[in-house]
Amino acid sequence: MMRNWLFAPLFLYALMLQGCIKDAPLNPEADIETVVVDPHLLTGNIFVDQVNRTITLNLTNEAYESGISPVLILSKGASVKPASGTLIKFDADQDVVYDVTSESGENTKRYTVKVVNIGHWDFAFENWKSHSTDKYEYPVDDDGLQLWSSGNAGVALSGVPARSDAYPTRSTTDGYLGTKAAELVTIKGTPLSELIGIRLYAGSLFLGNFNASQAMLNPLKAIEFGVPYKGLPKSFTGYYKYSAGPDFINKAGQVQPGVKDKCSIYAVLFNGPDRLNATNIMTSDQVIAMAELRDGSDKANFTRFDIPFVYKQQAVISKNLMMAIVTSSSAEGDQYRGAIGSRLVVDSLSIVPLL
Structure with a gap:
């Protein structure tokens, strides 16, 4: 009897604590933080401009002609289209873009890829x-x-x-x-x-x-x-x-x-x-x-x-x-x-x- 009396407050406290703990809010960030490309396909470092939402790639002639498959490091829980690792090819008449959606779904960002191939x-x-x-x-x-x-x-x-x-x-x-x-x-x-x-x-x-x-x-x-x-x-x-x-x-x-x-x-x-x-x-x-x-x-x-x-x-x-x-x-x-x-x-x- 004494044992039940001792554990009853602890049980009630555990219930109250569980009621106070809420799931962490979903991440609202929708950034491409880093872009990774095989160094053999690059002639210079990659530059991600978060203000103007552009990704500058310095590519070899072969990479420009054949296309590349960048690996994208995103904000926690975010998703992107086309997906990270997808082969992208370049056309002078059409921009290559990445559309990022935050984990929470409330924010989206579009990044445009710029290619430097002088x-x-x-x-x-x-x-x-x-x-x-x-x-x-x-x-x-x-x-x-x-x-x-x-x-x-x-x-x-x-x-x-x-x-x-x-x-x-x-x-x-x-x-x-x-x-x-x-x-x-x-x-x-x-x-x-x-x-x-x-x-x-x-x-x-x-x-x-x-x-x-x-x-x-x-x-x-x-x-x-x-x-x-x-x-x-x-x-x-x-x-x-x-x-x-x-x-x-x-x-x-x-x-x-x-x-x-x-x-x-x-x-x-x-x-x-x-x-x-x-x-x-x-x-x-x-x-x-x-x-x-x-x-x-x-x-x-x-x-x-x-x-x-x-x-x-x-x-x-x-x-x-x-x-x-x-x-x-x-x-x-x-x-x-x-x-x-x-x-x-x-x-x-x-x-x-x-x-």
């Missing part, structure tokens, strides 16, 4: 697309693929209006050849950006990716330079014109009397497959050769440049080469120094290979 190194900037939400422009090749990036995605986070002319990098009909060129303008920062000490944004255009997830915490590391390159380059050529804005300001927003803004245009060959970023593009041991425009002063009319690549002595050249082309309307724009109103137009850029 067969030529002449860039005319004739074709442009607009971001579906933020409306900034970016150049694409004849197949509609994006090779070039800019800081526009980061500027979009600072609260600029959703129209192309509000951003520092856009297309222009003021080109040297054809109907369009790339226009880069240093613009004033927004009230939101000024809260974190960014008083201007330089126009920038570069081969590589802008990792928007790093834009606020590590803005210089968000700029990821380089796409795969085969062979060795001889020179970097193109056309540009430039006009500096009236007042050069430092990072604190103070006008620097006697200081004049200048543009920046250069190309860098380096050992991959890891990309360089704005903190180490000029100093990394991965760098093999560089071609840099030394004269960044005003040019009222289009001016041609033809700059030879200067190779580092005793540089070790790997099989995974990367090429970065970088242009900016303010040479010190990566440090948020420059002149608001500085304008650079670039057209018909080209990497000339060694014969």
